[in-house]
Amino acid sequence: xxxxxxxxxxxxxxxxxGLASHLDALxxxxxxxxxxxxxxxxxxxxxxxxxxxxxxxxRQDLAPYDCRNNRLxxxxxxxxxxxxxxxxxxxxxxxxxxGVFLGSSTSxxxxxxxxxxxxxxxxxxxxxxxxxxxxxxxxxVADFVRSFFGLAGPAAVVSTxxxxxxxxxxxxxxxxxxxxxxxAIVGGVDTLCLTTIYGFSSLQxxxxxxxxxxxxxxxxxxxxxxxxxxxxxxxEQPQDGDILLTGVGESSDAYHMSSPHPxxxxxxxxxxxxxxxxxxxxxxxxxxNLHGTATPSNDxxxxxxxxALFGNATPCSSTKGHTGHTLGAxxxxxxxxxxxxxxxxxxxxxxxxxxxDSRLQCNYLLTTVERPLRHVLNNSFGFGGSxxxxxxxxxxx
Amino acid sequence: xxxATIYLEGLSLLGPGMNDWAEAAPRLLxxxxxxxxxxRLAAPAILPATERRRAGTAVKLSMAVGLAAVEDAGAEAAQxxxxxxxxxxxxxxxxxxxxxxxxxxxxxxxxxxxxxxHNAPAGYWGIATQCTEASTSLCAYDAxxxxxxLETVTQAHSAGKPCLLISFDTxxxxxxxxxxxxxxxxxxxxxxxxxxxxxSKAALRLSFSQEAPTTMDDAQLEALRQSIPSARCLPLxxxxxxxxxxxxxxxxxxxxxxxxxxxx
Numbered sequence: 001x002x003x004x005x006x007x008x009x010x011x012x013x014x015x016x017x018g019l020a021s022h023l024d025a026l027x028x029x030x031x032x033x034x035x036x037x038x039x040x041x042x043x044x045x046x047x048x049x050x051x052x053x054x055x056x057x058x059r060q061d062l063a064p065y066d067c068r069n070n071r072l073x074x075x076x077x078x079x080x081x082x083x084x085x086x087x088x089x090x091x092x093x094x095x096x097x098x099g100v101f102l103g104s105s106t107s108x109x110x111x112x113x114x115x116x117x118x119x120x121x122x123x124x125x126x127x128x129x130x131x132x133x134x135x136x137x138x139x140x141v142a143d144f145v146r147s148f149f150g151l152a153g154p155a156a157v158v159s160t161x162x163x164x165x166x167x168x169x170x171x172x173x174x175x176x177x178x179x180x181x182x183x184a185i186v187g188g189v190d191t192l193c194l195t196t197i198y199g200f201s202s203l204q205x206x207x208x209x210x211x212x213x214x215x216x217x218x219x220x221x222x223x224x225x226x227x228x229x230x231x232x233x234x235x236e237q238p239q240d241g242d243i244l245l246t247g248v249g250e251s252s253d254a255y256h257m258s259s260p261h262p263x264x265x266x267x268x269x270x271x272x273x274x275x276x277x278x279x280x281x282x283x284x285x286x287x288x289n290l291h292g293t294a295t296p297s298n299d300x301x302x303x304x305x306x307x308a309l310f311g312n313a314t315p316c317s318s319t320k321g322h323t324g325h326t327l328g329a330x331x332x333x334x335x336x337x338x339x340x341x342x343x344x345x346x347x348x349x350x351x352x353x354x355x356x357d358s359r360l361q362c363n364y365l366l367t368t369v370e371r372p373l374r375h376v377l378n379n380s381f382g383f384g385g386s387x388x389x390x391x392x393x394x395x396x397x
Numbered sequence: 398x399x400x401a402t403i404y405l406e407g408l409s410l411l412g413p414g415m416n417d418w419a420e421a422a423p424r425l426l427x428x429x430x431x432x433x434x435x436x437r438l439a440a441p442a443i444l445p446a447t448e449r450r451r452a453g454t455a456v457k458l459s460m461a462v463g464l465a466a467v468e469d470a471g472a473e474a475a476q477x478x479x480x481x482x483x484x485x486x487x488x489x490x491x492x493x494x495x496x497x498x499x500x501x502x503x504x505x506x507x508x509x510x511x512x513x514x515h516n517a518p519a520g521y522w523g524i525a526t527q528c529t530e531a532s533t534s535l536c537a538y539d540a541x542x543x544x545x546x547l548e549t550v551t552q553a554h555s556a557g558k559p560c561l562l563i564s565f566d567t568x569x570x571x572x573x574x575x576x577x578x579x580x581x582x583x584x585x586x587x588x589x590x591x592x593x594x595x596x597s598k599a600a601l602r603l604s605f606s607q608e609a610p611t612t613m614d615d616a617q618l619e620a621l622r623q624s625i626p627s628a629r630c631l632p633l634x635x636x637x638x639x640x641x642x643x644x645x646x647x648x649x650x651x652x653x654x655x656x657x658x659x660x661x
Contacts, residue, residue, distance in 0.1 A: 096652075096653060109495075113498050113499070116495045116498065116499035116572075119499070119572060124572050125572050126575070130576070132573060132576040133538060133576075133577070137484065137485070137536065137538050138486075138515055138536035139484070139536045139537050139538040139541075142537070143538065154547060154605075154650070156535045156537045156548070157535065157537065158533055159514070159516060159535070160515070160516040160519070160532075160533060161514040161516055167533055174551035174552060174554075175547070175551055177551070177555060178550075179398055180398060180400065180547070180605070194498045195513060198505040199494075199505055199507075199510030199511075199513065200510075201505075202506065202507045203507045203511070250532075251529055252529050252531070252532045253523065253529070254524055254529050255523075256524070257511045257512070257517065266529060269529065382514070383511055383517075383520065384514055384516040384519055384520025384521075384523070385520055385523055385524075386516055386519070386532060386533075386534075
């Protein structure tokens with residue numbers, strides 16, 4: 001596979017806005033999940049909420065896109081000098097040579113959830129100010145970002161539940177390899193909404209406490225929200241310290257809509273393919289950022305797959321105890337946590353996990369370890385049996 | 398800049414007044430009158446009984462066009478990485494969920510929730526065909542067909558094997574129908590191979606263009622082209638039905654359309 005360079009990246013989640021707060025949280029094992037009454041939810045719920053979204057004002061020319069999801073997108077874009085880096089790439093390549101591929105599970109559906117509560121009692125019509133195209137439609141967040149930068153290249157939203165924003169790295173890689181574009185903005189944005197809070201609750205997959213990945217007593221996810229953005233370009237002359245996307249593996253479980261294959265066969269296939277594309281053996285991987293949602297069945301399946309492929313020595317952890325499960329944004333957020341780990345030599349110890357599940361035989365880190373890293377792997381698995389693993393590599397010593 | 402050549406191995410279409418490709422081809426060519434009629438969809442026999450009973454329009458439609466395209470290519474569904482592209486996925490399910498969430502009880506059904514993910518039809522496809530290959534699910538609003546086609550072409554070249562495109566759209570009931578007035582469900586399936594095989598029907602090359610899109614002569618077909626994202630491919634399908642080489646421009650994004658050159 002033709003490797004790509006992450007020439008810029010940024011993260012916003014319950015841990016804060018920008019990379020510095022994320023690095024600090026990883027080092028100190030600080031989590032961002034809080035218990036609260038969210039929106040009109042009738043029960044207390046533990047969520048990984050991004051602070052300050054209600055106060056974000058979208059750029060005036062983009063006002064029709066106003067919704068929680070696009071506010072989070074804009075807040076995310078504004079961190080870490082990401083905007084000027086994209087503008088430089090647009091100048092270098094041209095607006096039609098930069099693609100936008102973002103993952104989201106629910107985009108701005110919260111807007112339609114609220115609008116359905118405000119239907120006209122006689123006609124049933126939605127309030128006239130409701131903007132379906134710019135908020136609810138799955139594509140709205142890519143449309144927003146493409147408009148934000150005035151781009152004229154290809155664009156799409158990948159929506160494969162919790163693997164969405166991992167898979168966009170593959171889409172961008174194939175598009176660049178085909179010569180159709182020179183650079184791509186990839187990542188994911190997903191925001192809290194009633195659909196996911198009530199939906200995961202109906203499946204009894206939400207923990208009543210902040211989630212505890214790979215813990216023997218784990219009992220479900222904590223829903224979170226977040227935005228991750230990266231700028232990908234060809235890695236023609238990689239420099240020491242560059243972070244490269246070197247492998248993408250994708251597979252399907254073909255098993256069940258909302259439960260993983262019990263032995264993690266699809267997960268294992270995705271990891272093996274990512275390694276093969278990167279030209280690496282399992283022993284080359286220094287750290288695995290697990291999908292680690294903290295549901296009993298997900299962690300059991302992933303633990304089995306990791307054990308089968310890597311044995312029990314490779315350090316690994318889930319960062320969902322830090323951020324909550326950001327669903328369609330999780331793949332992107334955790335891919336960029338991998339980049340942050342490579343850049344800074346940090347393997348994050350899990351948050352929320354007290355007593356490791358003795359049945360899951362892997363080297364799950366309960367405390368943060370700082371040491372130089374070369375190759376790391378990120379796992380993202382979603383409803384519908386959609387699996388994606390990514391390998392990132394730091395160039396040089 | 399155009400893509401490397403891609404070979405069409407299998408093709409299917411299911412929409413109003415066009416129950417399969419044999420019925421659609423002469424209507425696209427103007428050899429038979431086109432009349433939009435309600436779309437008839439059967440529950441797919443290859444789904445397990447429980448899932449079959451619950452299957453809505455999106456699953457029935459996507460599975461029907463997928464299976465027809467695979468059969469036309471003489472391929473095996475289990476071997477094909479696949480791309481599902483749809484502007485709204487299962488719009489009826491989405492509406493029902495929104496109604497429940499706006500009610501005082503908010504008793505969300507677990508099945509309705511897991512069917513609300515955009516990749517639910519792709520998940521059912523995997524379960525029904527036992528395909529464990531890569532599968533993605535896309536949306537690009539009105540550019541949904543073009544996005545799916547580009548993804549499938551680049552995926553096929555990257556994987557070095559044939560891939561399946563299933564582009565389909567369903568209609569919202571009111572009140573969302575007023576904001577997104579898709580008149581009928583419509584789906585198209587294509588099996589695309591990076592190399593020529595005995596099954597190859599046509600060779601295609603894609604490039605970005607700013608030309609105006611090719612339109613349909615028949616007013617009703619042109620109305621479908623403009624109102625259903627997956628029907629943006631109709632000019633390409635008409636060219637394929639003609640069996641002639643040629644060139645069409647299909648709608649993708651407003652400032653980025655797809656020119657497709659077709660040779661034998």
